[in-house]
Amino acid sequence: MCRLALKTAAEPFSPYSVLTAMEAMQEGYDGSGLGLLLRGLTFADYRYSPEDPILSGIAHTEESLDRLNELMRAKGFELKYDHDFTVDLREIEAKDRHKYFLRVYKVPVAWKEYSREQAEEQLMLTRVALRLDGETHGGDLTVFSFWPEVAMIKEVGWPLAVGNALGLQDGRLKARVVMAQGRQNTNYGINLYACHPFFIQGIGTMTNGENTAFVPIRDWLLGQHHPAYIGYQSDSEVFTHILHYTLRKLKLPLAAYKHIITPLKTEELQQHPQGDFLLGLRNACRRLIIDGPNCVMGTLPDETCLVVMDHKKMRPCTVGGRPGEWAFASEMCGVDAMIPDRDRSLDFQPMRQHTVIIPPDRKERQIWSQFETLPLPQAA
Amino acid sequence: MVPIRNIAVAPSSLTYHDLPWVVQHREDRCTLCGRCTSVCPKEAIYLTYRRQRLPKMVLQASERGSAYRTFYGIRQRTDLAHRCIGCGMCSMVCPNEAIGPHPNANDERARFLDTEKGEPIKRGGRRNSRESLLDRIIFNRISMLTDPALDAGRHEFSVNTLLGRVLPPEEYIRRKAAGEWIPPVREIFPFIIGSMSFGALSPNMWLGLLQGVAYCNEVLGIPVVMATGEGGCPPWVLRSKFLKYIILQIASGYFGWDEIIRALPEMQCDPAAIEIKYGQGAKPGDGGLLMWFKVSKIIARLRGVPEGVDLPSPPVHQTLYSIEESVMKMIQTMSMAWNFKVPVYPKISGSTSAKAVLNNLVRNPYAGALLIDGIDGGTGAAYNISMDATGHPIASNLRECYLDLAAQGKQNEIPLFAAGGVGKNGNVTRNGMALVMLGASGVHMGKYMMQAAAGCLGSERNRCNVCNIGVCPKGITSQNPKLYRRLDPDAVAQRVAETFMAINTEVKKIMAPLGRSQSLPIGMSDAIAIDDQAAADRLKIRYVC
CATH class of the missing domain: 3.30.70 (Alpha-Beta Plaits)
Structure with missing residues (x-):
């Protein structure tokens, strides 16, 4: 079973500290992949302006890097900073890694006319265009994210070894939110895109367990013909896209996510203060009901963090921390490794009805139950 | 010499x-x-x-x-x-x-x-062929590793399905906020007792089914519904609280609808749904046929016709100019009759043109579902040639309709219901769940219910199959009191309850090893396989050997 670790803190910290937490949970993964999402990124070598988008991924050949440069130039992006990883390729299993890129761009001047929503749409379309370009050239270019303050790294291997190979211990990269997943390969072929977390328009989630309702959900998402509802090398990618759909398409509050992926039973909804709305929502979003066992951890563009369980609650998760610093991990020892000096008696293990939310101010953890009223004016 | x-x-x-x-x-x-x-x-x-x-x-x-x-x-x-x-x-x-x-x-x-x-030969029953493609589909995506299989006996399962138009999520949110009409949706058990008319069935059989359905709903908590077929519904049922378990059918002869319209102001509750029959898998292109042997006094009263005359329904709804208009206008009329609070859907016979009907419905905001009845569907009376050689097998017909909806991202918005040969050889849950995984929101079963609940003797070796002439030896399809008094409605009701309890358990026994419990696995085509390459290609499922 995959291992998950998420840490969020007001003060930026090195992602390496989360990788050491992964080490504490090492019985759970098989070295078939590590995924890291860094949010609220700061660079030791560069004064980063938080509105500039960061492109992260891997160019497997020199030619693909040239194509990338050309594509970005053609779209009008200006390269501001190209982070130079201290790479030790001997620690990496794969032999075709030409360059791990983590680049800050300045958006085209023409975007000044764009609304925020249009600009975000363009960022997404640019990432998708680069990804598709890599796929049409035999997969020589892998692009994980293109968004302000966010970078992602995915690699095959043991988490700590990958961290060492990329020199993450050097402290040149720090972030306020780090998500990490150590994979237990259940997707047969090993594919970088299958590594968690998954990313779309600033929203990232990672999961352990397996979503047995994957195929019908995937079929429905594909049927929406959304340019970024693609991929699905992993059954867990649908969790990210459902969260995206909930927040950006349905424009529902975060708490509604749980009602969409694991709705309450009819008898329960009949007792619910917004039962009528939620029953209709369950019917309308019936094709997005997941079937776990899963634990889903995610982060949003405003640095909100969340964790939800599936309805069967067969995946463990512990939330621990203190004001200003919180950690989620699939094992208690993972939380211990990330935030050792906390009051453990306040640790919380979410149940089937819970959504744990750490708001951007990180002052307290919010435990929201599905049985409670949804913060939704129109449903009243 | x-x-x-x-x-x-x-x-x-x-x-x-x-x-x-x-x-x-x-x-x-x-x-x-x-x-x-x-x-x-x-x-x-x-x-x-x-x-x-x-x-x-x-x-x-x-x-x-x-x-x-x-x-x-x-x-x-x-x-x-x-x-x-x-x-x-x-x-x-x-x-x-x-x-x-x-x-x-x-x-x-x-x-x-x-x-x-x-x-030519006329008879009751279904296509005289024992072959069943559905019997060859197996469930082979067994949860073994990251997702351990569930316990069918102890886990909680949601196996119900929805009957009625489901809005796209964005549209639902918009309409809810604006206070606009939300189409009615029923949460029902995915195995439905298919249309068999009061007329085709004896009064005792009909009563037994209704009692059994009521017991399933009110005591067992299994929300089973049954469809009436053409020919209306006994007046006391129309005015009872049991009407909510009944799908009223209107077909081209409109038999029984005088009674229904008269009962409208006195109804205590709405029916489960209205089914508009355009076609039937057993006899595509034919209307219903109740032969004179079965038009008894009570049937004549219910249908508003003289006793002892053949009652053939026309092959199509005659009152309207074209089928598209007919579908649209009838769905709207029926919706309006119940104040847009009852799902209305058409039933068609399996056909290469099913997709055309489906796409027509997708654009009709009042259409609540589509029921497709395959060539193996049963009937009380039809020409043998229609039953044996006319129609379309349900599996591929359903699958192509589902995939067509999926390509538009509209699967389950118009829930597809499948019928025709479900439980033909007794494997009712297996057949039904195979259809669900091919894309059906639920299945209708008629013949199987007669066999399971009342001991119907008919078979695909042309055994018995004399439902048409009113001599049913078990009293299931006869209007002769000397015959139907053989059938004890209480015993039928008990068998209905036993049958649905068993189906409910078997559904869980299929879902549990697949790791599914949260929702009916509609369209979970990765879970099924067949030992025939051509069929696997056609159905876009896995081939196994």
Whole structure:
């Protein structure tokens, strides 16, 4: 079973500290992949302006890097900073890694006319265009994210070894939110895109367990013909896209996510203060009901963090921390490794009805139950 | 030249060896009670005496050369009107196991002659073929590793489905915020008792089904619904709280709708849904047919017709100019009759044109579902040629409709219901769940319910299948009180409950190893496989061997 670790803190910290937490949970993964999402990124070598988008991924050949440069130039992006990883390729299993890129761009001047929503749409379309370009050239270019303050790294291997190979211990990269997943390969072929977390328009989630309702959900998402509802090398990618759909398409509050992926039973909804709305929502979003066992951890563009369980609650998760610093991990020892000096008696293990939310101010953890009223004016 | 005696033989002369079923009678066991001859629905056998010559060697002139013995026995009639139908009621009543029908292993010649008076064969039942593609589909995506299989006995399962138009999520949110109309949706058990009319079924059968359905809903918590078929619904049911378990069907003859319209102001609750029948899998292109044998006083009253006349419904709804308009206007009219609070959906026979109907419905905001009835669907009366050779198998028809919706991201917005051959060989849950995973939101089953709940004797070896002439030996499809009093409605109700309890458990036994419990696995095509490459390609599922 995959291992998950998420840490969020007001003060930026090195992602390496989360990788050491992964080490504490090492019985759970098989070295078939590590995924890291860094949010609220700061660079030791560069004064980063938080509105500039960061492109992260891997160019497997020199030619693909040239194509990338050309594509970005053609779209009008200006390269501001190209982070130079201290790479030790001997620690990496794969032999075709030409360059791990983590680049800050300045958006085209023409975007000044764009609304925020249009600009975000363009960022997404640019990432998708680069990804598709890599796929049409035999997969020589892998692009994980293109968004302000966010970078992602995915690699095959043991988490700590990958961290060492990329020199993450050097402290040149720090972030306020780090998500990490150590994979237990259940997707047969090993594919970088299958590594968690998954990313779309600033929203990232990672999961352990397996979503047995994957195929019908995937079929429905594909049927929406959304340019970024693609991929699905992993059954867990649908969790990210459902969260995206909930927040950006349905424009529902975060708490509604749980009602969409694991709705309450009819008898329960009949007792619910917004039962009528939620029953209709369950019917309308019936094709997005997941079937776990899963634990889903995610982060949003405003640095909100969340964790939800599936309805069967067969995946463990512990939330621990203190004001200003919180950690989620699939094992208690993972939380211990990330935030050792906390009051453990306040640790919380979410149940089937819970959504744990750490708001951007990180002052307290919010435990929201599905049985409670949804913060939704129109449903009243 | 060898002398040959003249015998009385005509082109249509048959012997019992030419008939599909041969009655075997054991004289040594027979008590001559006569129960078999009196119960036989076709009067295919009769009690008679026979003489047997007993030749012996004659040594003295004073003795006769032969002696004779007279004995009583059962004889099988060989004219087609009285041919044995293999129902086996004779064995059921025989106290000594002395009699029973056996399928003719010889050439069955009767088939060639069954066109008397120029009338082709008419019968009840379904396509006389035991083959079932659905029986070959297995569930093979077994959760083993990251997602351990569930416990069918102890986990909580949501197996219900939705009947009614489901809005796209964005549209639902918009309409809810604006206070606009949200189409009615029913949460029901995915196995539905398919349309069988009050007229096709005897009053006792109908009552038994309704009692059983009410018990499933109110005691067992399994929200089963049943469809009426064309011919209305008993007036007391229309005015009862049980109406919510009933899908009222309107078909091209509009039989029974006078009563329904009259009952509208007095209804205590809304029906589960309205089904508009445009076609039927067993006899595509034909309307309903209730033959005069079955038009009893009560049926005549319910349908508003004289007693004892054939009641053929026209093949299409005659009142409107084209099928598209008919579908649109009827759906709207029916929706309006119940104030847009009851799902209204059409039922069509499986056809290569099913997708055209479906796409028409997608653009009709009032269409609540689509029911497709495949070639293996049953009927109370139809021409054999329609039943055996006309129609479209349900599996591929359903699948292509589902994939068509999926390509538009609209799967389950118009829930697809499948029928025709579900449980043909007794594997009702297996067949139903295979269809669900191919994309059906639920399945309708008629013939299976008659077999499971009332012991219908019909089979795909053309056993019995005389539902059309009102002589049903079990009293299921007869309007003759002497026959239907054989059927105890309470016993039928108990069998309905037992059947649905078993289906409910089997559904969980299929879902649990697949790791599914949160919702009915509609369209979970990765979970199924078939041992036929061509079928796998056609259905876009996995081939296994």
